[in-house]
Amino acid sequence: MTRTELEERVEEAALLVSESEYVVALCGAGVSVESGVPTFRGPDGLWTRLGQPSTNSYREFLDDPKSWWEQYLSRSADPARAEFRDAIERAEPNAGHAALVELERAGVLQHTITQNVDDLHRRAGSRKLTEIHGNRTLVRCIGCEARWPREQIAVEEYPPTCAQCGGMVKADSVMFGEPIPHGALETSLLEIERCDCILLVGTSATVMPSAGFPRKVAERGGCVIEINTEETGMTEQADVVLRASAGEAMRMLARRVLESTRPSTGSGRTGFGSS
Numbered sequence: 144m145t146r147t148e149l150e151e152r153v154e155e156a157a158l159l160v161s162e163s164e165y166v167v168a169l170c171g172a173g174v175s176v177e178s179g180v181p182t183f184r185g186p187d188g189l190w191t192r193l194g195q196p197s198t199n200s201y202r203e204f205l206d207d208p209k210s211w212w213e214q215y216l217s218r219s220a221d222p223a224r225a226e227f228r229d230a231i232e233r234a235e236p237n238a239g240h241a242a243l244v245e246l247e248r249a250g251v252l253q254h255t256i257t258q259n260v261d262d263l264h265r266r267a268g269s270r271k272l273t274e275i276h277g278n279r280t281l282v283r284c285i286g287c288e289a290r291w292p293r294e295q296i297a298v299e300e301y302p303p304t305c306a307q308c309g310g311m312v313k314a315d316s317v318m319f320g321e322p323i324p325h326g327a328l329e330t331s332l333l334e335i336e337r338c339d340c341i342l343l344v345g346t347s348a349t350v351m352p353s354a355g356f357p358r359k360v361a362e363r364g365g366c367v368i369e370i371n372t373e374e375t376g377m378t379e380q381a382d383v384v385l386r387a388s389a390g391e392a393m394r395m396l397a398r399r400v401l402e403s404t405r406p407s408t409g410s411g412r413t414g415f416g417s418s
């Protein structure tokens with residue numbers, strides 16, 4: 144996509160955003176690429192290079208939580224996990240995260256659902272945020288779903304237990320085979336129910352239940368805007384595609400939307416066409 148084509152598509156996307164009542168972003172690993180965190184799939188993806196983890200990891204955790212915790216705390220991990228962890232520990236939020244925060248603060252973006260566990264959205268300032276796959280800086284009780292910073296948990300006995308309900312505590316990141324925590328799933332479904340415009344930012348939209356969200360919005364006649372460097376399974380259904388990095392495209396989109404919503408235009412969120 145040339146620069147001129149991208150600018151034209153950004154204009155179309157900004158118009159759709161401005162005309163929508165309830166805009167939600169669904170984010171994936173592509174948002175964090177400009178922060179130095181690798182994606183999972185695709186040519187440079189973590190799993191393409193190092194292999195996908197066991198699809199049964201939650202069952203394995205439940206069967207032997209003690210071994211899991213010992214490995215977790217000793218930081219001895221398989222190469223994929225170690226690379227991911229090291230990249231996240233070095234990472235800072237980028238222009239894509241910042242643009243989402245700007246849109247949220249301006250009242251344009253109602254909610255962000257992220258599949259990323261890297262904590263970068265929260266560090267950038269997103270507050271209307273659901274981390275549907277958890278947050279790797281936290282631990283969670285599998286009973287009552289209370290979450291704490293992992294440093295706050297004193298592991299005297301493996302596995303640690305919840306001070307509130309006695310349930311077993313695990314890393315907050317959702318494992319393969321683990322159900323999405325109820326709270327995160329309910330909030331996400333509620334937000335998607337209200338959404339009439341979804342921004343798909345840096346996600347392959349292949350993992351359920353998130354992969355179903357843009358399809359639900361499209362079925363109800365809402366619009367889908369894809370921001371991704373590559374084609375995905377949602378490209379065909381998208382109303383507008385911004386074929387560029389999340390940082391570049393989100394910065395351009397936020398700038399254009401916010402220009403149109405500035406009070407000086409005197410026309411609220413309908414500044415398009417007036418300039």
Ligand code: OAD
Pocket residue numbers: 170171172173174176177182183184185188258259276317318319344345346347348349350370371372373374375387388389390
């Ligand atoms: P994927 O690795 O499946 O997809 C990342 C997407 O980002 C791809 O479509 C890339 O084309 C795109 N991409 C790469 N660089 C980009 C950039 N600079 N700007 C914009 N887009 C870019 O990651 P997810 O869709 O997040 O779950 O995967 C969903 C889930 O799969 C993850 O949360 C993870 C995994 O199972 C768990 O670990 C529970």
